[in-house]
Amino acid sequence: MSDQTADKPADQQAPPSAAAPYDxxxxxxxxxxxxxxxxxxxxxxxxxxxxxxxxxxxxxxxxxxxxxxxxxxxxxxxxxxxxxxxxxxxxxxxxxxxxxxxxxxxxxxxxxxxxxxxxxxxxxxxxxxxxxxxxxxxxxxxxxxxxxxxxxxxxxxxxxxxxxxxxFNHPGFVRPMVDATLAALAELPEDVRAGAHLAFTTHSIPTAAADSSGPAEGHGDGGAYVAEHLDVARTVAEAVREETGADRPWRLVYQSRSGAPHIPWLEPDICEHLETLHGEGVPAVVMVPIGFVSDHMEVKYDLDTEATAKAADLGLPVARAATVGxxxxxxxxxxxxxxxxxxxxRGERPGRCALGALGPSHDLCPVGCCPARAPRPAAAGADSPYA
Structure with a gap:
């Protein structure tokens, strides 16, 4: 995993005025x-x-x-x-x-x-x-x-x-997830570890919301939401391959769906995915919650409780990687x-670290980025009334 940067990186030891103009x-x-x-x-x-x-x-x-x-x-x-x-x-x-x-x-x-x-x-x-x-x-x-x-x-x-x-693709967010995935693999029984698949999980959202996520020029077919998660999953999987020497199959899957059943949401659900893998004879799975910053309720219940219970019913060994926290x-x-x-x-050109293929994200959300169903004022963007 190599960092993508532009110009010199930000100083590691900050002078007193390094945060200016922010207080x-x-x-x-x-x-x-x-x-x-x-x-x-x-x-x-x-x-x-x-x-x-x-x-x-x-x-x-x-x-x-x-x-x-x-x-x-x-x-x-x-x-x-x-x-x-x-x-x-x-x-x-x-x-x-x-x-x-x-x-x-x-x-x-x-x-x-x-x-x-x-x-x-x-x-x-x-x-x-x-x-x-x-x-x-x-x-x-x-x-x-x-x-x-x-x-x-x-x-x-x-x-x-x-x-x-x-x-999502900063080394300080991605590399802890790589280590957490390796640690979860080590938790699996030795006789199934070599054949374990990786299931990268994130919160499901309506497909319409996914398609309109990120800047307008990237809307459609999952938008930035799916593209960013796929890029992180691919980066973590590649790092795990480099560390272990094993090229493990992986897939981005979803969890924590809510809302009306007639509205299409991103799929497959993690529990459905576990059933599919078990039916294919996969010996074990590591669940990697790349979509979450910490082990909050969606992780504790939807993965540690619900998905883990589903795996137990199937007789499928699973382990869950820790979040960054x-x-x-x-x-x-x-x-x-x-x-x-x-x-x-301040008008300078600092380094902008990123892993994967997408590069560093924008500082200012452009007009039309992740639009709401009903227009409402939003701060900290190009359309902010508080600039």
Missing amino acids: ALLLLSFGGPEGPDDVVPFLENVTRGRGIPRERLKEVGQHYFLFGGVSPINDQNRELLGALREDFAEHGLDLPVHWGNRNWAPYLTDTLRELTAAGHRRVLTLATSAYASYSGCRQYRENLADALAALEAEGLTPPRVDKLRHY ADPRFAAAVRELVLERAATE
Whole structure:
């Protein structure tokens, strides 16, 4: 795996002004309940405006109730927050890191209000979603716009907010997944390990949303969402081949489907894929959740519970690779991305690291990128009303 770069890379040891013009980093995530009483109110936040009855939300919440009503995502974000602060301090990057969620405390609007009160004027945002899609990028940008509008309605002058580029192919995101895949292979029984297939998993989304993901010129046939995942899967599979000497069959598959059954979503589902592989006589499978930053509920339930149970019913040995989480290499990647974006904003030409065939993503989402079904203002893009 070789890095693709342009000009010189961002400095590893940051001078005091390296983050300028930015004066804060915002970790922006989905949020999750932290107790049984939180589950239904959290799901009401997630589904607001869709008219889903409360009784239906209680049914949907059973995944959370199996884990005591607690989603792992908030603790995982706390760990990432700590890892970022530690890495920044070790490398002399004087940039405070704050955290806000879309759907649960600490809420995004409250965090931006605190940043405004503290006098921050330029905030860079790290979203815990690595790929291009409406739900993984533009919806976060819409939430930012909503929060900024709320602060303006309160008579405040909020900071300008930008967003880090998609980091799906940054070495600090990909290489931990390579190591995690190798570790999962080592967990399999020795007599089936050599023939194990790799199943790279990500969140299924409607095919219409996939086709319109990313910049408009790439729309159609899965759009940027599928292309980016395929590129990462291919890169990880090639690195595993280099490490082990075995060229393992692999496929990109999907999980966590929701919504009306008559609407086409990306397929195949991981459980269906396991059935297919078992029918073909495949001796074992490693599930690699490349679409997720941390081991949150979609990983803990849909893979560790549901898919693992399906494999047990089939008699098919499986292992699950860890997500990146708070890996120090990912924290270092975020620092590099911060320095890269800051240097770009100052008119410099920093290095832009990327693995695979697609190269580094855009800094500013262009007009028409991952469009919403109903147009809404979105911050941190070429069409932002808050530039």
